[in-house]
Amino acid sequence: MRVEGLTSSGAFDSISLSVRAGEIVGLAGLVGAGRTEVLRALFGLNPYQAGEIWIDGRSLRVRSPEDSIAHGLIMLSEDRRRYGIIPVRSVKENVTITRLEEFIYGGRWRRLKEIERVEELCTRMNVKTPSINTDISALSGGNQQKVVLAKWMIQDPKVLLLDEPTRGIDVGAKYEIHKLMITLAKEGKGILMVSSELPELVGMCDRIYVMAEGKIRGELRRDQFSQEAIMHLAVGQ
């Protein structure tokens, strides 16, 4: 994915970045720097007034999540409760909600296929749940996050925008999600991760962009990584 000059008045200005296949790129910055807003704009939840986005070399104008999903771009929201999970419904429904056309089409409902696929994903992501028909709100935070990830994995996306993917999650699930991210990167997917945990950024990313006050202040390569370097850029001189 390549982004150039993305601007949304009041939120961020002239954001240019890139994520190559197989890369995990971090987006660091203080709270309020505009990182979530950038991700939301890329995904089609927030509007933007200027800028261009390319995925796999194809330019696209993103107006809604449907657009981005169609191009293989997905986003894991920062606020799981608000944007991630659908409380009253089952784990199974939560997982398949982004790709219903794979299971319900032409007036037929491929029930067994749906169950198989969901169970396969849940096993792969190590989701701990009594059954895939359990209400998702009964799961722990970490498991809910895995279900949300599963729902995006079912899309087989090219680029993943992850907004604080391990916030508020127990250590075990955190480790599993990190492992998963590395696996996905190895599979050739591109990941752009927003995180406020400096150790996580330094440990997981190939490159880190640092934002402050709506602008990208700098880009750090692996050999330049350090928590001080990140903070220095984030505080913004």
Add this chain to the structure above:
Amino acid sequence: MSISSKGYSVVRRVIQRHGLLLVLVALFIISSVINKNFLSVRNLTNISRQISITTILAFGQTILIIPGMLDLSCGSVLALSGLLSVSLYKQTESLLLAFMVSIVIAVLCNFLNGLMVTRFRTPPFIATLAMLTMARGAALLYTNGQNIYQIGKYTVFGQGSLWIIPTPIIFFFLVGIVTWYILTHTRMGRSLYAIGGNEEAAIASGINVHKRKMQAYLVNGVLVGIAGVIFMSRVNAGLPNGAVGYEFEALTSAVIGGTSFSGGIGTAGGTVIGAFIVGILNNMMNLAGLNAYLQQVIRGAIIALAVIYDMYAKKMRTTRTLGSIEETQSA
């Protein structure tokens, strides 16, 4: 855990999962004890026929309540579309055209409902309340307040029968099947449940919320149109003032049937059970010779109780899930 407390929690779970059905069964039992004729085919058919129109409307409400909306206008729209349908029949002698016109008018009104709710971001309560008044006014305007009598063969819709099954019940059944199918076997249904569960998450999952909400209103329109035809056909006239208050009966059946205003919950089957519970209660009150006004008071009380229970059930759901999260975190 002792055996008796284990047994108790099993009973509790059964009640929670099948409470609705149990209430219906209990009503059946009580009714048949009070009235020897209750379980006769004739009586049950009567009850089914009486609830047909309301239940068709209730199916529409179910489809709307699940994604967090509702329709307060269905009684008025039913009257408007039914009235125009009767009028057209008298002019063209075509049952087919008359039937279609009712559907078209009702769908049009609901299209406007949908437009107000999606495009203009009007709360469904306000939008459909406005439509309630407009549709009623339009109906009265059309005939200048007069009724249309002598509807001839139009009666076949509501008073006819296929073999021994009265037509209203056939419509009831067909609409029920379609509603069930939409809710369980289509992407639209799944999307509506998702929107009701968490609209923002649904949007973030790529669901076109405006499109689905509009679809829900349009489907409701078809159902209201059908109800309109049956209604006019049964009262033997085109009544611009007909079906007043039907929206509340429809809502009652839906809510008692487990469709929750908190969104994302509800089924066609549940609505059927809710409708029968209401129908049997009405039947019981009639047989007991209760004053019609007193019956209305009781009906209102039932709606109130149903909604209060719905709120309670919602609170139970939230507390239970929070409790589970606390449990797993400490574990």
